[in-house]
Structures are given as structure tokens and as C-alpha cells.
Amino acid sequence: MKKLINDPSKVVDEAVAGIAAAHPELRVIEDPPYVIARRDAPRPGRVALVSGGGSGHEPLHGGFVGHGMLDAAVPGPVFTSPTPDPILAATKAVDGGAGVLHIVKNYTGDVLNFETAAELALAEGIEVESVVVDDDVAVKDSLYTAGRRGVAGTLLVEKIAGAAAERGDSLAEVAAIARRVNAQVRSMGMALTPCTVPHAGEPSFDLAEDEIEIGIGIHGEPGRERIAMEPADGIVDRLLAPIVEDLPFASGDRVLLFVNGMGSTPLVELYVVFRRAAEVLAAQGIEVARTLVGSYVTSLDMQGCSITLLRLDDALVELWDAPVQTPALRWGR
């Protein structure tokens, strides 16, 4: 394992300190560690957004704190949901009196810990709504499992709900928009290589030089199937087909196409992937109206990518285009 780190058990501490040093518009609450909040929070009368989860998915979530997106992010240990304490601290720190929306990726740990924090916040008189994101079509038979995972689609929920909160929507409205985005977004990922959790020191699974995993999550868990390595175009087709079938997306739909890198994938490869995905969608009469390409929802140093499609309507386009000013996503300001 070769990483630019010091003590493996200090990676999250030091990365959060780095985020604080690099982005003076953010404020890090040290006790309980670690809450990354907007410096201008709480904003009286505005709904506040809190998200969080295990670390190792950077820039998710800390890199999305700022104007038009999250009010606070709560990073847990690597790949481990934070406990209720910092989630509660974040909720209290950013509540401006209009209530707080928790955006939770659908993992047992995240759901349970956010649930407890929400109960505690409620007991302290803070109104909390929770939206659970579960966009990953790789999990089949979701009735017989812990359900679909929340993966790259989480970013889209955070951006669009954040824009709604910024313009002054009520908690119920912001939550409804977040749920609508979640209902319209689908993702699927793949890995060329596993990732290595710093304190584990060994790869999260073994993969031969001629094998890839299709349908991976973002915690280094193995995927839905292991297949022989193939050219990018074939991989894109394998990812897109179940996404399109699932919602389903159909000819005439307008979509946001998001090609996401898993952490160690060079941008040049993501563009090769994007090219094919755009080509396939065009052939199906699906209009790519908005795009995003980059490593935004990652899995430490995993090599691979995920593809996310969000069905758009005018209201969602307006919210997507609205100004955002965060370390990792920024436009219009």
C-alpha cells in the first residue's frame, strides 16, 4: 500500500484539517469531530441540509458544503457511518429555524445512525426530515436485501435540494424535491481495481489483471459479477443498459448524464467513457441536456467509474443550473 498519508488511523483527521485550511469559507467543528459547516450557517429562516457518511468518498460530502448545496457534512471514519453525536451537532449548528433535511445514503449503518440523530434533534425541538438515497441499480431484488445503495446520485440530490433550500423553499418542499430527484436517478458502477482502506493495508478484494467487477458499490465491496476485462465501449454498454431499463428512461426523455470516477481514474478515461455513453443515449433518442464528468463520489483509490442518469424536467434543470459555490462544485457565483 502506497499512499500520501501519515498514520493510517489519522487520515480522516488530517484530511479534514486540510479541507479547513484550503477552504476558509468552511468551518470545522472540532468537538465532536468532525463537522464541516458553512461559515455563514445557521442562515435564519432557510432550510438547512446535512449529509454525511463514511469517509473515503471525497469530495463527497465535505466538498459539497457551501452556497446552494449542503450546510454541513459529517464525515465518519473511512467507509463507516458517523455516530449520532456529530450528526446531531451538525444539525444543531446549522438549523436556522426552518428545519433541517438529512440526506442519507441507503446503508444500514448510515440509516440507523442518522435515525438516532434525528430523534435526538427532534427531542431538542429541531424539525428534521430525512431522505434516503438509493440510486444503485446494481442491487437486484431490493425487496430481499438491505435495499439499493446510495451512490453517485447522492451528489445530484444534494445539489438540487440545496438550490431549493437556497431559494427559500420550506422543509416539506425541499424534502419533496430531494425525493423526486431520488425517484428519477439511477446509477451503476464498475471497478478495474479494488481500493485499499488505509488501516486495513490490503486491497478490499482481489482482482486479476484480466478481470473487472461490474456493479460495485463505493465501499470496496465486490460487485454483482466478475467478468473478463474488455474495451471501454463494452463496459459502458453493460453499465447503461440496466440503468436505462430500470426507470425506464425512454426516447424523448431529457437527462443529466454524469460520468463519475472512482478515485484513481484519470479524467482522460472518463471522457472516453462519456463519449460512448452520449453516443448510446443519442441512438436511443434520449437527450443529454446537462452533463457532469469527474471524480466526485469516490471509493478511495479504486480505479473504475460509474454512470448516473437523472431524468430532468424544467424545474429540475432550473435548480441544477442555480448558483453553487462549494470546494468541488462551483458555478454562477
Add this chain to the structure above:
Amino acid sequence: MKKLINDPSKVVDEAVAGIAAAHPELRVIEDPPYVIARRDAPRPGRVALVSGGGSGHEPLHGGFVGHGMLDAAVPGPVFTSPTPDPILAATKAVDGGAGVLHIVKNYTGDVLNFETAAELALAEGIEVESVVVDDDVAVKDSLYTAGRRGVAGTLLVEKIAGAAAERGDSLAEVAAIARRVNAQVRSMGMALTPCTVPHAGEPSFDLAEDEIEIGIGIHGEPGRERIAMEPADGIVDRLLAPIVEDLPFASGDRVLLFVNGMGSTPLVELYVVFRRAAEVLAAQGIEVARTLVGSYVTSLDMQGCSITLLRLDDALVELWDAPVQTPALRWGR
């Protein structure tokens, strides 16, 4: 070699097609391949900026085309300077009558090919100025070598000169500002792993699991020295010391601190690096007034990072803060 690509000899073609598909505000000139230009170019009466060089450093340069930065980028084959033809085509396509600035990284191939293109442009009546960027302090004895390499500092030259062009400065003024940035910027990089050029199919050098390279460039060339792997803090100290000594940067200076990933380095590690760099500079009385963290000037799938310092003054801060709207760098619009 595991990469999200199809035919290794088509990587640049397909990535450029992906960039065009993902960013409708850009225009790709197909013949001669490939020029990536602002759709709104040429802009009458404004100085235009053209940069380029071998591919494999994405988002440099194509990701920096847009309002407030480059007017066109000319990507060559992987790690190989483009020929004069597309550089000339780019120059002609974006010239708005106020002249064109060529921003060239200091490599023999880049300098020679841009030189030829500039001569040909001049012969066609286009005024061209060239600025050669050479910010890499890893190259010692630059009098007895091909000179210092242009590395991550190139992004800062492009951003700041682009802002000057956008506000309407003359060609002489824009060129002078670009040269001033180059005179004030210093970088140094390191690699945990080599990169693999697609058509070569094997790593650009061999590095044992317990070794790292200090003082690498961005073309997979080995570095200044090979040392035993060490914690991030030690690595940061090794990179920063020669940077600070070189200009030199001194107590009281205001700087922009740019921590850059080499392509396969997870963001979380870049923040660990940033934390230490900020700490060391603070201890030396050097004020970090602006920051940038991310994989912006890369070397395919190399793991590693570089650190860049730019000495700021009010004029440079104003140009850095000015609006920019490109695929990879965007704010204020």
C-alpha cells in the same frame, strides 16, 4: 495495463470527442485534429490565448478553455507535442484581431513546434507572442539542461493571463502578465507510482513497493532522486524546501498554494498533503491567501502530487479571483 479505453491509439481522439460531447460550450475543430476552442471565438478586439502540448495531462489544457482562460487548446498525441499545423489552425480560429498569446510549456518539442506555428501565423499576418512556462525547480543546473520544465504552474499562467485578456488588456500587456506569473511561480512533484502510456502498455519506469520518486516531471520520466517511501509530511517537506529556497519565498509573502494530483491520487490524500504544506508555510510566516486542491495537471494514471507556490500581489489576486468558466475551473459565472 487496465484502462477504460478502447484502441490505445484512439485514446486522444475519443477523449476529445468526449470533451466535445460533455461541454457544448466548446467547439472541436476536426481537421486538422484536434483543436478545442471556445464556441464564441474569435472575440473581436480581444487578445486570444492558445495553449497545448501532449495529451495525458487532462484537464490541462482542454479543460481550461472558456471564459476568462484559454481561447483554444491543442492536444497532441499522448505526451507528444502537437505539430505546427493544428497550432496554426487554432491560432487562426481564435484570433480576434488583437493578437494571440501562445502559452508553451518548456519542452524542446513544444517550444520547437509552437515556434514554427508562430512563424507561420506571423506570415499570415497574425500577431503572436509566446510565453514559455518553466516552473519546475526539480531541474537543477538549468543552464546545462534543456532548462526547467513547465508543469502545474502552467495552469496559473493560463488563468491569470486569461483574466487579463478577458478584461481587454493588449497583447503586450497580457504577455507581460503571463511572464510575471511565470517569474513568481515554482513547483515540484513526486510519484508513488509511474504512469502507463496506453500504446506502450508498460509502466514508464519501475518503482518498488517501498520506493518513491522525488522531482518527477509530468511525462512519466523518472525524477531527480529515488528514495524510500515515507509519510506524507516528510514528502511535503522535501517538495516545499527547494520551492521556497528557489524564488526565494520569504516571511511576509502572500502566496497561492496549489496542491495538484498526478491523475490517480485520491482527493483525500491531496488534503492530507495540503494540511502539512499550509502548516509549514504558516511556520515560515508565508501567508496562504489563495488555494487550489485537485488533479489539474496530471500525468495519465500516475500516483503522486506536486506542490506549486505563486507569489501574489494585489493585481494578481484580482486576476485570479476574476470570473472563469471552463470545464475544470469555474467560478464567478
Add this chain to the structure above:
Amino acid sequence: MSLDADWTRRWIVLVADRIAERKAELTHLDRDIGDGDHGENLDRGFSAVRARLDDLDAAATPGAILKLVATTLISTVGGASGPLYGTAFLRASTAAGDAETLDDVLVDVLRAARDGIVARGKAEAGDKTMVDAWSPAVEAAAAATDARSALEAAATAAEAGAAATEPLVARKGRASYLGERAIGHRDPGSESTALILRAAADA
């Protein structure tokens, strides 16, 4: 010897020791079908528990000790196992009430712990989770004649239950994403449950 406060402390310290010892093994099980952190998670939690035990009033009842374990796990473990074990110890503490020893309430305490996990996690028997160790343990303890043999029976049943998760497909937790690929691997949470209950028998 009764299951008094001293025993409760000995038990918890033994759990902390054995988790520290077997951390890598638990994490390895989790690497195979989860995200490779179960040992780390529990070790972080029980290390914190151990540190806080010393601050506890010397006169603390077994119920008070179990409550400290619960709140500490909830606020330090995170992940799925943090709230689940936290709820288990919280419900156990409530079932223990103010009793000076657990001898007479042992089965109620174990059942309350199990029910708490089921209430939070909604797993059923056979879903390949820690419930598959807890449920047989509760049944075995209920059938025993005294507290000591109940602990021994619970530990043995939990160990068998953990082993019996191996052929299963998971329907809860991260392993459920793997479908058939989870077959042949033991559920890490069922193994840590067996560890906790074996420590109770040995304490």
C-alpha cells in the same frame, strides 16, 4: 459466584480484550462480504468502553454498567454494528433494571438485547446477520436450569449459529448486495456476537 457488577465488569473487559486480539480476523470476515471494518469498529468502541469503565461509580449496578456500554458504543462505533449493539446493550440495561445481580433476569436480559437488534435492524432468522447468533443463544439460555449453564449454552449456541451463517445468502447488511457470492463466508456480526457471549461464559 453470581453475575454481579464485578462479573459484569470482568465480562466487558474480557470482550474488549478479545476484540482487540481478534480485530484483524473480524475485519477479514467483513472484507470478504462487507467493507472490511467490523473489527476496527468494535475495537474503537470497546476500547472507549474500557476507558470509561474506570470512571464509573464503584457502586454501579450491572444495569448501569450495561447502559454505559450502550451509550459508549452508540457514540463511538458508527456503522451498522454501532447502533445495533448499542440498542442491544441499552435494552439489556433496561431489562436488568436496578438488580444487584443478573442471575435471575439473565434470560430476559439476553432476550431484550436480541429484540432490540431485531427492532432496529428488521432482520429475520436466516438473513445472515448477528441475529442468527443471538436467537439460538436466547433459546438455549431459556432452556437451561441456572444462570451459569445458561451462559455456557448461549455461547455454544451462538457459536453454532455463527458457523451456520456460512452457507446462507444474506438479506440484510452489506453482504446482501453480493447475492450468491456471500455463500461460503461467515457473517462477521454473528462471529462478534459469539465472541461476546463466549466471554460472558468465561468471565
Add this chain to the structure above:
Amino acid sequence: MSLDADWTRRWIVLVADRIAERKAELTHLDRDIGDGDHGENLDRGFSAVRARLDDLDAAATPGAILKLVATTLISTVGGASGPLYGTAFLRASTAAGDAETLDDVLVDVLRAARDGIVARGKAEAGDKTMVDAWSPAVEAAAAATDARSALEAAATAAEAGAAATEPLVARKGRASYLGERAIGHRDPGSESTALILRAAADA
């Protein structure tokens, strides 16, 4: 047999063949002390030259052929070697003028090529570049008595010059960044120069 247009074509085609054959080897040399693309670069260029040779007027002089090589290399190779070899062939073409054969102007042609490289790249002898193959080749050719033996002498001298780059520290091109670490490796451009001149002797 004279160094006429036919010979010139044969020479260039032979260069294209040999570069295609030895592409990996040239790239490998460049991997050691450069950026691992020299073989690719030249193969891209000479493949394009080969394709365009067919379009050339059958009556083209040696000078016209060399000019075609020059412009094609300039517009297809890129990197450092593209403009350098491009300038070399351009100057060679100028030196050849309208001559029907190169026999009488061969040394001038070779010298013009070498001088073009030096003018563009500013390398001196001993800087570990292609100049270290070109310069001894020009001297050896100048000392020969006829065109054929001049070509043979040039090829041999270029090969020796290429081999002699191995112990050098580079002062130009990418290898110059390596300092002492370049010692022991042959400069790829000097090797491709030797290949080009050996092909001339064999054509």
C-alpha cells in the same frame, strides 16, 4: 548505380520499414531516459511519408522527395524529433536543389541536415542528442572518396556516435532532466539517426 530519385525513394521506404520494425526498441530507449514515444513518433511520421510518396510526381527530383519527407515529418511527428528531423530534411532538400542525383552534393546535403538540427536544437557535440550521431557521420562522409563509400562511412560513424552517447550525461532534450541517471543509456535520437544513415548505405 547513382543516388538518383529512385535511390532516394528506396532509401526513404527502407527507413520507413526499419522504423516500423524497430519501433518498440526505439521507444524502449526513450522510456529509459525520456518519455517513451520516440519509436511511435517516427513510425507515425514515416508511415505518413510512405503513403504520400506514392502521390508524388514520378519525375520528382531527389530534392523534391526530401522536401516531401520534411513537410510530412513536420506536420505529423510532433515532439522534439519532428521539427528537428523536419528541419534536417528541409535543409537537405535545399542543399540538393534541382540535382538529378545526390552523388556530387552528398556531403553538402548531410552537412546541411546536421546544421539544421543544430540551428533549431542548439545542441553541441557531447550533449547526448542526435547531433552526436550526425556530426561524426558528416565528418566521415567528408573524408570519403566517393558517394557510396561516403554513405557507408557515414552510417558506421553514426552507429559509433550513437553507441558513444551511452556514457554521457545529457544536456539537451528530456534526458537532461535526469542528470547522472542518464549515464549508461543510449540516446534514442542518435540511434534513429544511425538507422536512417544505415538505410542510406543499404538502399
